[in-house]
Amino acid sequence: MKLSLFGVGDAGTRLVDKLLRAEVETGRNFTDGNVLAFNTAAEAFGETDALPEERQILIGDTHSAVNQYVEPADDSPDTDTASATDRDRSPGVAGDPELGAEVADDELPEIRRALDLVDDTEVDAAMIVAGLGGGTGCGVGSVLLAELKSIYEIPVYVLGALPAADESDERAHTAARAIRTCVPLADAVLPVDNEAWARSTQPLTEQYDEINEMVATRMLSLFAAGESEPATVSEMRIDPADVMRTLAVGGLSSVGHATIEVDTSDEGLFARLMQLLGLAEETPDTQTDAATIKRLVRSALNSKLTLPCDIESTDRVLVILSGPPSAISRKGFETGRYLLEEETGTVEVLAGDEPLPNAGEITATVLFSNVTDVSRVDKLQKRAVAYQRGQNDETAVVDTATSTDGATTISADERATDDDSDQPFEFHEPEAQHENGDTSGDTANTADNNVAGEPMATDDSAAETPADADTDLEGDDANTAAATSSDEHE
Numbered sequence: 001m002k003l004s005l006f007g008v009g010d011a012g013t014r015l016v017d018k019l020l021r022a023e024v025e026t027g028r029n030f031t032d033g034n035v036l037a038f039n040t041a042a043e044a045f046g047e048t049d050a051l052p053e054e055r056q057i058l059i060g061d062t063h064s065a066v067n068q069y070v071e072p073a074d075d076s077p078d079t080d081t082a083s084a085t086d087r088d089r090s091p092g093v094a095g096d097p098e099l100g101a102e103v104a105d106d107e108l109p110e111i112r113r114a115l116d117l118v119d120d121t122e123v124d125a126a127m128i129v130a131g132l133g134g135g136t137g138c139g140v141g142s143v144l145l146a147e148l149k150s151i152y153e154i155p156v157y158v159l160g161a162l163p164a165a166d167e168s169d170e171r172a173h174t175a176a177r178a179i180r181t182c183v184p185l186a187d188a189v190l191p192v193d194n195e196a197w198a199r200s201t202q203p204l205t206e207q208y209d210e211i212n213e214m215v216a217t218r219m220l221s222l223f224a225a226g227e228s229e230p231a232t233v234s235e236m237r238i239d240p241a242d243v244m245r246t247l248a249v250g251g252l253s254s255v256g257h258a259t260i261e262v263d264t265s266d267e268g269l270f271a272r273l274m275q276l277l278g279l280a281e282e283t284p285d286t287q288t289d290a291a292t293i294k295r296l297v298r299s300a301l302n303s304k305l306t307l308p309c310d311i312e313s314t315d316r317v318l319v320i321l322s323g324p325p326s327a328i329s330r331k332g333f334e335t336g337r338y339l340l341e342e343e344t345g346t347v348e349v350l351a352g353d354e355p356l357p358n359a360g361e362i363t364a365t366v367l368f369s370n371v372t373d374v375s376r377v378d379k380l381q382k383r384a385v386a387y388q389r390g391q392n393d394e395t396a397v398v399d400t401a402t403s404t405d406g407a408t409t410i411s412a413d414e415r416a417t418d419d420d421s422d423q424p425f426e427f428h429e430p431e432a433q434h435e436n437g438d439t440s441g442d443t444a445n446t447a448d449n450n451v452a453g454e455p456m457a458t459d460d461s462a463a464e465t466p467a468d469a470d471t472d473l474e475g476d477d478a479n480t481a482a483a484t485s486s487d488e489h490e
């Protein structure tokens with residue numbers, strides 16, 4: 001399928017650049033150049049190779065509260081563990097999502113002008129790519145999401161990196177708010193769990209490139225499948241509508257991926273060709289193919305997912321098999337699909353193949369859509385709530401100290417978060433989604449799909465979006481029918 005990409009912040013810029021490079025390296029073109037990157041600091045633009053300069057949009061550079069680049073002192077600590085003073089010196093919005101949203105709101109005319117560079121009639125869907133714990137990623141990203149949802153009829157997805165456990169509570173809090181904002185508004189959210197993918201022996205910042213490579217491989221296998229010119233006819237060829245139909249259920253999605261080498265020797269290919277032409281008996285080799293594909297699909301199921309989750313909590317599944325057509329028999333295909341039905345307990349399993357005649361390997365990419373049992377997101381949510389409580393306690397102390405009559409004053413925020421400290425994050429209720437078989441995925445921005453049961457900003461007031469999520473983090477409406485948590489699954 002064709003996808004336009006909108007990188008936001010440093011993570012978004014790097015990831016979009018990586019996706020563009022992967023397009024060139026693999027010859028799979030799925031963006032047709034429909035890309036943009038927005039940032040409040042220019043440094044990450046300098047790291048790009050494939051992202052054209054005219055597609056790099058710097059915003060907020062004239063905003064008085066946005067820091068300009070300051071040469072860091074040699075002994076300055078990592079940004080994520082930095083003190084307020086260090087943060088003051090970080091370029092851009094320096095981790096502040098309210099400021100990010102304010103800047104994006106102020107610069108909506110500039111953002112809209114840049115959006116004219118992207119032809120939404122040429123693509124099947126749009127995808128915002130960001131670090132959800134970033135001030136720019138969350139703040140600017142949420143305003144951009146609201147803007148795209150209000151002007152596009154195509155689905156808008158979010159691909160977002162989640163902060164690792166050793167990043168600051170502030171980043172976790174911002175990411176939890178971003179999820180809370182994005183899930184009801186976006187047509188689907190595909191989080192990438194930095195914690196799961198980073199090795200503890202190395203600083204996370206040194207592993208971004210490797211993680212981004214992993215993300216690019218999976219996103220290309222998923223979204224670029226079917227975009228290359230068909231060298232061979234395949235009745236099982238993946239259809240972009242299948243990807244959109246799988247994602248149309250909304251919520252959080254996760255991707256698994258596995259590869260095996262195939263026998264590309266002349267004899268192996270000849271034997272398979274004869275079978276396909278009906279000139280040789282199917283039995284032993286076809287059986288081997290089926291067993292191989294089953295093993296491959298099982299490996300993809302058991303692989304480290306972009307967002308680790310319980311796959312039995314998924315709502316819809318899609319599997320794409322890419323490789324030499326001679327190595328993917330219909331029997332193998334059906335065996336893989338049956339395995340997925342069994343392992344996930346859902347009958348909504350779509351499947352398609354991407355014939356790659358010269359490939360020496362077969363790849364299985366599995367998309368789990370609307371997964372609801374995600375302990376990582378629960379943990380992030382709890383951490384965010386604890387952080388918010390701490391912030392509110394500090395505010396209360398200040399309020400008490402400054403109160404003229406000596407009475408204890410509790411801030412509105414604290415009152416809002418006083419009751420239910422461990423409320424879970426809410427997910428999409430499958431039945432409330434696009435059960436009409438809508439393959440356009442064009443219904444997520446409706447009241448029905450808003451699991452939080454609260455109106456999302458879709459106009460110029462979008463600067464309020466992350467702040468709204470903030471006051472709501474503890475899920476005052478968690479008792480809605482849509483609420484599902486890992487606790488309920490355990």
Ligand SMILES: Nc1nc2c(ncn2[C@@H]2O[C@H](COP(=O)(O)OP(=O)(O)OP(=O)(O)O)[C@@H](O)[C@H]2O)c(=O)[nH]1
Pocket residue numbers: 008009010011012014015092093094095096130131132133134135136137138161162163164167171192194204208209211212
């Ligand atoms: N996977 C991945 N994660 C990243 C990358 N860069 C940053 N992150 C993560 O994304 C989150 C936000 O970081 P940034 O992208 O630097 O932040 P930003 O959106 O530019 O906004 P600021 O906080 O204002 O700098 C953090 O949790 C980072 O660990 C990247 O290249 N790849």
